[in-house]
Amino acid sequence: MAESVVLDPVDLHLLRLLQNDARATYRDLATQVGVAPSTCLDRVTRLRRSGVILGHQLRLDPAKLGRGLEALLSVQVRPHRRELVGPFVERIRALPESRTVFHLTGPDDYLVHVAVADMADLQRLVLDEFTARKEVARVETRLIFQQWDCGPMLPPATPRAESAIHG
Numbered sequence: 001m002a003e004s005v006v007l008d009p010v011d012l013h014l015l016r017l018l019q020n021d022a023r024a025t026y027r028d029l030a031t032q033v034g035v036a037p038s039t040c041l042d043r044v045t046r047l048r049r050s051g052v053i054l055g056h057q058l059r060l061d062p063a064k065l066g067r068g069l070e071a072l073l074s075v076q077v078r079p080h081r082r083e084l085v086g087p088f089v090e091r092i093r094a095l096p097e098s099r100t101v102f103h104l105t106g107p108d109d110y111l112v113h114v115a116v117a118d119m120a121d122l123q124r125l126v127l128d129e130f131t132a133r134k135e136v137a138r139v140e141t142r143l144i145f146q147q148w149d150c151g152p153m154l155p156p157a158t159p160r161a162e163s164a165i166h167g
Contacts, residue, residue, distance in 0.1 A: 004155065005050045010035060012154055014043055015052070019152035022056045067097070067115035070144040071122055074108040075130060078137035088135055097125050108140070 007015070013033050017024060030040035047053045062070060077088055085103075092101050092112055100113040116122045122141070130139045 005047075005052050007052070007155060011043060011047060011052075014040065015047070015154060016152045018044070018053070062099075062115035066117055069118055069122060070099075070113065070115045070147075072142045072144060073110075073112040073114060073126065073130065074138075074140040074142070075110040075112060075136060076107070076138040077109045077135050079135075080109055084135045088133065091133075092129075095125070095129055097121075097129075108138075113144075 010033055014029060017029055017032055026037045026040045026044070029044070030037040033040065035043070044053070062068065077084060089101060089103070089110075092098055092110070095114075097114045097116050098112060099115055102111040103109065104111055114122070114125060116125055126139055126141060130136050
């Protein structure tokens with residue numbers, strides 16, 4: 001398990017701002033946080049080097065790319081052994097329809113978020129890429145009607161740290 005990093009209120013404020021707009025300039029960030037641009041650059045660089053900031057991603061609209069139907073596939077792999085898990089995950093990650101793969105506890109081993117063109121494409125994907133694999137024992141499909149993004153992810157806050165960020 002990765003070791004957590006100690007973050008002060010300025011770091012937390014920077015992380016909140018960057019999660020809301022990753023293209024913000026250091027000058028704008030520095031102004032909003034109340035530090036010099038050079039200090040802002042140093043802090044963001046430290047957050048990257050420590051692994052708190054993992055990278056920058058461009059988000060695309062699946063529907064505008066011809067993938068207007070999204071689903072969650074619950075997958076059981078049997079036997080659930082390491083020599084099958086690695087190749088299975090790599091194959092699923094390589095599929096252009098796969099958006100996210102989660103390894104789970106409980107009755108299902110994986111939850112795979114997929115984006116496809118339509119119902120026929122989803123059926124093809126499930127039959128040809130999942131249930132056709134000998135290690136896949138079961139696939140259960142749930143369609144996604146709508147999804148919402150949530151607020152920025154920050155470490156659990158103590159009341160004192162939260163008041164320093166907002167006050």
